[in-house]
Amino acid sequence: MGTTQHDTKKLKILVTGANGQLGKELRQLEKAWPQFDFLFLSREDLPIHHFELVRQFFAAEHPDYLINCAAYTAVDKAESEKELAYQINAEAVGVLAAICHQQHCRFIHVSTDYVFDGKAQRPYTEDDTCSPQSVYGASKYKGEQLALQFDPDCIIIRTSWVYSLFGKNFVKTMLRLLQEKPSLSVVSDQIGAPTYAADLAEAILSIISANNWKSGIYNYSNSGQISWHAFAVAIAELQHSQVPVLPITTDQYPTAAHRPAYSVLDKTKITETFGVPIKDWKESLARCLSFCTFSA
Numbered sequence: 117m118g119t120t121q122h123d124t125k126k127l128k129i130l131v132t133g134a135n136g137q138l139g140k141e142l143r144q145l146e147k148a149w150p151q152f153d154f155l156f157l158s159r160e161d162l163p164i165h166h167f168e169l170v171r172q173f174f175a176a177e178h179p180d181y182l183i184n185c186a187a188y189t190a191v192d193k194a195e196s197e198k199e200l201a202y203q204i205n206a207e208a209v210g211v212l213a214a215i216c217h218q219q220h221c222r223f224i225h226v227s228t229d230y231v232f233d234g235k236a237q238r239p240y241t242e243d244d245t246c247s248p249q250s251v252y253g254a255s256k257y258k259g260e261q262l263a264l265q266f267d268p269d270c271i272i273i274r275t276s277w278v279y280s281l282f283g284k285n286f287v288k289t290m291l292r293l294l295q296e297k298p299s300l301s302v303v304s305d306q307i308g309a310p311t312y313a314a315d316l317a318e319a320i321l322s323i324i325s326a327n328n329w330k331s332g333i334y335n336y337s338n339s340g341q342i343s344w345h346a347f348a349v350a351i352a353e354l355q356h357s358q359v360p361v362l363p364i365t366t367d368q369y370p371t372a373a374h375r376p377a378y379s380v381l382d383k384t385k386i387t388e389t390f391g392v393p394i395k396d397w398k399e400s401l402a403r404c405l406s407f408c409t410f411s412a
């Protein structure tokens with residue numbers, strides 16, 4: 117590293133995919149973390165699959181940290197766009213890792229609970245066997261492997277069910293449907309833990325500021341475990357909506373990509389290593405909804 121936490125020079129943090137949910141939540145935190153000099157780059161600013169552009173950018177900017185929020189996240193579409201999903205979620209991640217390694221830039225990459233097959237009966241630890249069941253999950257798993265191969269000093273954060281008031285996500289879809297439909301039917305046999313992207317953004321910055329870098333894979337989500345149906349019911353309740361939310365099975369809601377039936381992540385490692393707090397899923401949901409302009 118060219119600089120340390122104790123130098124007077126501000127640490128330069130590059131954020132790729134900065135117009136996504138996580139990228140925008142990181143932008144929201146910029147003022148609260150004045151010790152960092154952020155460079156937010158959207159897909160248009162820096163397409164991570166344009167390797168020469170990425171190389172030139174790093175050579176010119178010399179960032180101290182890279183937070184890669186760029187990803188191909190269209191889970192169902194990925195089934196028919198395998199090549200593109202792998203290009204962005206795997207190949208480009210390997211190149212980012214190699215450049216970070218060469219340039220002594222610390223690399224934080226974000227991955228997913230969809231690397232697991234969902235057959236577990238207890239929360240997944242970082243060491244559990246990965247067996248992705250979808251193209252998206254497999255492309256993200258390959259990205260993890262390439263990141264670790266080309267930059268063994270990197271940190272990978274696996275997260276699940278990410279939502280925010282920015283971008284496309286389950287919470288925003290439910291808020292819209294609660295206004296449009298007389299009743300909703302939501303899958304009740306897939307269990308996981310939601311992650312408010314604002315909490316994940318805070319967790320990432322607290323890892324950087326902890327000045328206690330320990331490479332490897334870490335799980336992060338909000339605490340608790342619920343079904344998509346229970347999540348939708350909570351959204352409706354917090355919005356004081358009277359629209360009935362009915363449970364259905366995965367078989368009644370077929371999708372192109374297979375999703376894990378169970379994907380709760382064990383957060384012990386990230387808490388013990390970096391002291392990252394794990395916030396309650398319902399409190400985070402309420403906080404997110406308190407910023408929203410939708411009404412029941």
Ligand SMILES: NC(=O)c1ccc[n+]([C@@H]2O[C@H](COP(=O)([O-])OP(=O)(O)OC[C@H]3O[C@@H](n4cnc5c(N)ncnc54)[C@H](OP(=O)(O)O)[C@@H]3O)[C@@H](O)[C@H]2O)c1
Nearest residue numbers: 133135136137138159163164186187189226228275277278
């Ligand atoms: N969303 C979830 O439920 C979830 C769950 C588990 C893990 N994750 C992981 O969490 C991370 C952040 O996810 P998110 O929810 O913030 O995703 P998101 O909202 O879909 O944002 C991804 C961003 O990446 C950008 N992007 C796509 N291809 C790119 C490229 N080639 N070069 C540069 N930027 C590119 C997109 O640009 P455009 O805005 O132009 O499309 C978008 O702004 C991802 O690694 C994702 O795999 C997400």
